[in-house]
Amino acid sequence: MEQTERTEQPVISLRGATASLGARPVLRGVDLEVRRGEVVALLGANGSGKSTAVRAIVGQVPLTGGELELFGTPKRRFRDWARIGYVPQRTTAAAGVPATVREVVSAGRLARTKLGFSRRADRDAVVKALELVGMADRLKDSVNALSGGQHQRVLIARALAVEPELLIMDEPMAGVDLASQEVLANALREEVARGTTVLLVLHELGPLEPLIDRAIVLRDGCVVHDGPPPEAVGQHALPGHDHVHPHADPAAEPTRTGLLS
Ligand SMILES: Nc1ncnc2c1ncn2[C@@H]1O[C@H](COP(=O)(O)OP(=O)(O)O)[C@@H](O)[C@H]1O
Numbered sequence: 001m002e003q004t005e006r007t008e009q010p011v012i013s014l015r016g017a018t019a020s021l022g023a024r025p026v027l028r029g030v031d032l033e034v035r036r037g038e039v040v041a042l043l044g045a046n047g048s049g050k051s052t053a054v055r056a057i058v059g060q061v062p063l064t065g066g067e068l069e070l071f072g073t074p075k076r077r078f079r080d081w082a083r084i085g086y087v088p089q090r091t092t093a094a095a096g097v098p099a100t101v102r103e104v105v106s107a108g109r110l111a112r113t114k115l116g117f118s119r120r121a122d123r124d125a126v127v128k129a130l131e132l133v134g135m136a137d138r139l140k141d142s143v144n145a146l147s148g149g150q151h152q153r154v155l156i157a158r159a160l161a162v163e164p165e166l167l168i169m170d171e172p173m174a175g176v177d178l179a180s181q182e183v184l185a186n187a188l189r190e191e192v193a194r195g196t197t198v199l200l201v202l203h204e205l206g207p208l209e210p211l212i213d214r215a216i217v218l219r220d221g222c223v224v225h226d227g228p229p230p231e232a233v234g235q236h237a238l239p240g241h242d243h244v245h246p247h248a249d250p251a252a253e254p255t256r257t258g259l260l261s
């Protein structure tokens with residue numbers, strides 16, 4: 001098995017990556033590799049460059065230097081975006097688009113549909129993904145009628161509906177109620193069990209800790225740790241943690257209770 005891993009191309013290979021937002025250098029030489037079947041946590045204080053790194057990986061932020069390969073293909077030649085499911089970091093601004101749950105999750109299948117997969121298969125994948133996150137009974141509801149945690153589950157279902165080989169999620173637990181966290185941890189465990197490679201941006205490991213194979217810690221746009229998850233990171237131990245959380249509701253801040261432990 002070790003031999004296979006060594007000879008196989010990494011799913012993500014970012015080498016010496018630099019990127020700027022405005023005039024500000026945000027990634028300052030990032031090496032980040034994720035091998036097939038791994039579950040890697042990308043950790044770091046607010047502003048350390050985690051979101052910028054994953055947005056660079058999914059092609060939303062251009063690199064000013066360095067190399068990015070996805071599934072062994074240089075990014076400029078990579079076309080297989082349907083192999084990747086991506087859940088961006090939630091913003092507090094309401095989208096205000098009155099889409100239904102089914103519409104939002106079906107949008108995740110667009111890349112597949114263009115490849116000529118049957119609509120029946122699309123419908124089934126959408127329902128299956130919603131079942132995984134416990135939202136199948138909400139298919140026809142407007143996403144505006146959902147709580148923050150339920151909305152996040154729908155966004156995760158959209159990524160899962162792609163049946164991705166690589167799943168990238170940016171702070172999926174932030175601002176999510178305890179029940180939704182549990183559902184999400186279970187859904188993620190099932191994805192990992194079926195071999196999906198996962199890159200998770202996390203502020204702290206929390207309930208996902210048992211799933212994590214390796215942690216990469218960013219500080220000021222540089223990797224300062226790459227190896228076993230740092231100890232006590234589930235307990236606010238990251239350098240420069242400023243204790244600001246995107247939780248609107250103080251009652252919805254149960255992240256540190258260790259759901260799976
Ligand atoms: N659109 C933007 N324009 C300019 N600077 C930005 C923008 N987005 C983020 N930044 C800055 O880039 C740095 C890294 O941001 P980000 O990648 O979002 O960090 P993290 O996800 O680790 O909190 C921060 O200092 C942030 O203020």
Ligand SMILES: [Mg+2]
Nearest residue numbers: 050051052089
């Ligand atoms: Mg971020």
